[in-house]
Amino acid sequence: MSGGVDSAVAAARAADAGHDVTxxxxxxxxxxxxxxSGARGCCTLEDARDARRAADVIGIPFYVWDLADRFHExxxxxxxxxxxxxxxxxxxxxxxxxxxxxxxxDRAVALGFDAVVTGHHxxxxxxxxxxxxxxxxxxxxxxxxxxxRDQLDRSIFPLGDSTKAQVRAEAAxxxxxxxxxxxxxxxxxIADGDTxxxxxxxxxxxxxxxxxxxxGAVLGAHSGAYAYTVGQRRGLALREPAPxxxxxxxxxxxxxxxxxxxxxxxxxxVSEVAADRPVWTGGPEPDGPIECEVQxxxxxxxxxxxxxVAGGRMLAxxxxxxxxxxxxQALVAYRPDPAGDVVLGSATIGTRD
Amino acid sequence: xxxxxxxxxxxxLSEAIEAYVAxxxxxxxxxxxxxxGRRARRTVEESRERIAAALGARPSEVIFTGSGTESDNxxxxxxxxxRRDRAAGRNRVIASAVEHHAVLDSVRWLEEHEGADVTWxxxxxxxxxxxxxxxxxxxxxxxxxxxxxxxxxxxxxxTLQPVAALAALAAEAGVPYHTDAVQAVGQVPxxxxxxxxxxxxxxxxxxxxxxxxxxxxxxxxxxxxxLLHGGGQERDVRxxxxxxxxxxxxxxAVEAAVKTQEETAGRLSALRDDLxxxxxxxxxxxxxxxxxxxxxxxxxxxxxxxxxxxxLLLLLDAQDIACSTGxxxxxxxxxxxxxxxxxxxxxxxxxxxxxxTLGHTSTGADVDALVAALPGAVxxxxxxxxxx
Ligand SMILES: Cc1ncc(COP(=O)(O)O)c(C=O)c1O
Numbered sequence: 130m131s132g133g134v135d136s137a138v139a140a141a142r143a144a145d146a147g148h149d150v151t152x153x154x155x156x157x158x159x160x161x162x163x164x165x166s167g168a169r170g171c172c173t174l175e176d177a178r179d180a181r182r183a184a185d186v187i188g189i190p191f192y193v194w195d196l197a198d199r200f201h202e203x204x205x206x207x208x209x210x211x212x213x214x215x216x217x218x219x220x221x222x223x224x225x226x227x228x229x230x231x232x233x234x235d236r237a238v239a240l241g242f243d244a245v246v247t248g249h250h251x252x253x254x255x256x257x258x259x260x261x262x263x264x265x266x267x268x269x270x271x272x273x274x275x276x277x278r279d280q281l282d283r284s285i286f287p288l289g290d291s292t293k294a295q296v297r298a299e300a301a302x303x304x305x306x307x308x309x310x311x312x313x314x315x316x317x318x319i320a321d322g323d324t325x326x327x328x329x330x331x332x333x334x335x336x337x338x339x340x341x342x343x344x345g346a347v348l349g350a351h352s353g354a355y356a357y358t359v360g361q362r363r364g365l366a367l368r369e370p371a372p373x374x375x376x377x378x379x380x381x382x383x384x385x386x387x388x389x390x391x392x393x394x395x396x397x398x399v400s401e402v403a404a405d406r407p408v409w410t411g412g413p414e415p416d417g418p419i420e421c422e423v424q425x426x427x428x429x430x431x432x433x434x435x436x437x438v439a440g441g442r443m444l445a446x447x448x449x450x451x452x453x454x455x456x457x458q459a460l461v462a463y464r465p466d467p468a469g470d471v472v473l474g475s476a477t478i479g480t481r482d
Numbered sequence: 483x484x485x486x487x488x489x490x491x492x493x494x495l496s497e498a499i500e501a502y503v504a505x506x507x508x509x510x511x512x513x514x515x516x517x518x519g520r521r522a523r524r525t526v527e528e529s530r531e532r533i534a535a536a537l538g539a540r541p542s543e544v545i546f547t548g549s550g551t552e553s554d555n556x557x558x559x560x561x562x563x564x565r566r567d568r569a570a571g572r573n574r575v576i577a578s579a580v581e582h583h584a585v586l587d588s589v590r591w592l593e594e595h596e597g598a599d600v601t602w603x604x605x606x607x608x609x610x611x612x613x614x615x616x617x618x619x620x621x622x623x624x625x626x627x628x629x630x631x632x633x634x635x636x637x638x639x640x641t642l643q644p645v646a647a648l649a650a651l652a653a654e655a656g657v658p659y660h661t662d663a664v665q666a667v668g669q670v671p672x673x674x675x676x677x678x679x680x681x682x683x684x685x686x687x688x689x690x691x692x693x694x695x696x697x698x699x700x701x702x703x704x705x706x707x708x709l710l711h712g713g714g715q716e717r718d719v720r721x722x723x724x725x726x727x728x729x730x731x732x733x734x735a736v737e738a739a740v741k742t743q744e745e746t747a748g749r750l751s752a753l754r755d756d757l758x759x760x761x762x763x764x765x766x767x768x769x770x771x772x773x774x775x776x777x778x779x780x781x782x783x784x785x786x787x788x789x790x791x792x793x794l795l796l797l798l799d800a801q802d803i804a805c806s807t808g809x810x811x812x813x814x815x816x817x818x819x820x821x822x823x824x825x826x827x828x829x830x831x832x833x834x835x836x837x838x839t840l841g842h843t844s845t846g847a848d849v850d851a852l853v854a855a856l857p858g859a860v861x862x863x864x865x866x867x868x869x870x
Contacts, residue, residue: 239865
């Protein structure tokens with residue numbers, strides 16, 4: 130229970146469904162004051178209090194579990210290391226994979242609990258398939274797609290059939306004071322939302338060149354390649370405009386040479402995506418090409434594609450090119466379904482070569 | 483429900499509830515001059531006399547406060563300030579390392595914000611302050627010390643301190659000695675005059691009275707600067723309109739707790755010893771913390787190797803057994819107990835501990851319930867600890 134509205138309603142629904150529910154708030158900050166403060170965060174003292182208050186209203190026991198060290202190693206350090214390696218990690222996804230449905234689940238199972246209930250917006254029904262939420266704008270199946278079968282088997286997502294508005298209305302009906310609490314957005318462990326500075330403090334200055342993809346010419350300088358993400362246009366501070374006067378975008382980051390490569394919008398287009406360490410939960414691993422849809426970043430567009438497994442990697446041939454495909458993000462394959470698109474599998478997008 | 487957390491708070495005695503309700507129906511500010519005021523004042527003064535008589539103090543030595551915490555703050559800060567301001571170069575506080583946070587954090591605050599010098603008295607493996615430690619801390623430095631504070635009985639591990647010996651040493655050096663007796667009253671004999679202490683803290687809700695009322699027994703000649711300024715109700719050392727119903731109920735509870743102390747101690751220590759020996763049978767590697775004999779009769783503080791106290795607490799709570807990890811929380815996250823650490827325990831042992839405290843409503847059935855639930859809980863908690 131983060132202290133937000135979703136996990137509070139999820140806990141209440143699980144309790145109503147007859148489960149023996151215990152509320153758990155994760156203390157993820159080594160020093161709670163250093164994480165985001167105010168209503169925007171998910172790890173502050175105020176959030177812990179809100180979560181406890183919600184548990185009291187629902188009438189379930191409530192505990193705080195200190196996972197700060199695990200979170201730091203598995204999520205925060207990983208986040209920094211991924212940027213240092215020229216990739217763009219998704220820490221929420223990593224937190225699901227390593228903390229909520231791993232450290233927390235393991236501990237819970239050892240203590241005699243059967244499952245972890247969260248307030249994620251996704252559907253997981255009796256058929257065991259993970260599907261998009263009915264609220265497509267709030268759908269979180271993308272950051273859950275990384276979960277393995279054994280993890281999904283011990284997960285309950287009671288909110289997937291409701292829209293966010295319905296969840297808020299229900300919270301108000303249930304007398305949960307968090308009903309009006311604003312959604313948390315950015316990254317919970319970056320207190321001021323300034324990712325660039327957060328990384329700079331940890332990785333230090335590492336000046337290098339910004340080069341033109343076509344000519345190899347040095348167009349500018351950067352003070353740390355980790356500050357750039359694929360598809361980024363703003364803040365490049367290039368010395369001269371492109372000859373054609375059109376904007377240039379970050380195409381790739383190369384840690385070895387510490388260069389940021391830029392080029393035109395078209396050059397951002399990607400039609401083939403290769404991703405590592407695939408996880409298949411929507412059925413067996415495909416033994417040949419399958420037609421499906423893929424999503425390449427959180428809240429990103431959905432593209433029809435042919436997906437197959439080769440050499441242990443997941444390969445997607447996109448039917449129309451996608452832009453802003455960044456290494457480190459997840460490639461999630463969905464099967465369109467009127468009862469909610471089904472997550473077939475997920476893998477981590479590799480560096481473009 | 484097996485309630486085994488009487489050191490956190492214990493149910494009010496029915497005679498205390500009756501005294502509370504009777505006084506709460508009445509109107510009257512004990513400082514007012516009219517008849518209702520006089521009635522209220524009479525209740526307060528009778529209560530003061532009751533508490534004084536029960537605890538070997540003079541009525542004028544009883545200062546009512548809003549809690550044990552306030553009593554501790556008043557004693558430590560008040561005596562420190564008053565004596566610091568009366569002699570140049572006198573700025574040192576001597577405190578035991580195992581104090582409740584109400585004392586501990588007051589001393590730390592004086593150190594950090596008021597520039598006080600502090601000598602922490604280390605304890606032995608049982609949690610007891612060696613008398614020699616105070617002797618050497620005071621040696622030749624008595625005129626630089628404002629106050630010595632060491633509790634009567636430890637709230638976590640239950641160890642009793644050699645209060646009379648510590649008080650005598652402090653008196654010899656001319657330094658007031660404060661003792662936090664919040665956990666002691668009703669459990670062990672407490673006599674203010676005989677103890678030789680200059681100041682002694684007590685609290686209502688630990689002995690069958692209401693929460694939110696306490697007292698500081700403060701010798702007439704002990705200087706003490708107020709924390710709360712205002713009407714000067716309590717000897718000009720503590721201001722605030724007195725809570726007549728709470729004080730009436732508090733006094734009744736103190737009187738009853740002291741009157742039944744010997745019997746309570748006999749009954750609870752037998753029950754506690756039974757608890758410990760049966761837990762030992764069920765979980766052979768359990769560690770019994772504190773002094774096995776010289777401790778609070780209702781206290782059993784146990785470490786369960788390989789478990790986290792937090793996990794055990796959750797599992798026992800799910801089976802309607804209420805106990806405590808005994809340590810303070812910071813943002814809900816348990817910190818290893820400073821008491822256990824001061825006793826030389828490592829982090830793991832400190833975190834693997836649970837405190838069971840018995841009181842006037844405890845029965846053998848509570849112990850039975852605990853002994854039935856514990857082995858399964860320990861097994862699960864061990865499994866959980868191995869996974870993380
Ligand atoms: C030894 C000791 N001192 C002081 C206190 C604080 O008393 P109160 O709860 O009345 O503020 C407690 C209670 O936890 C205690 O155990």
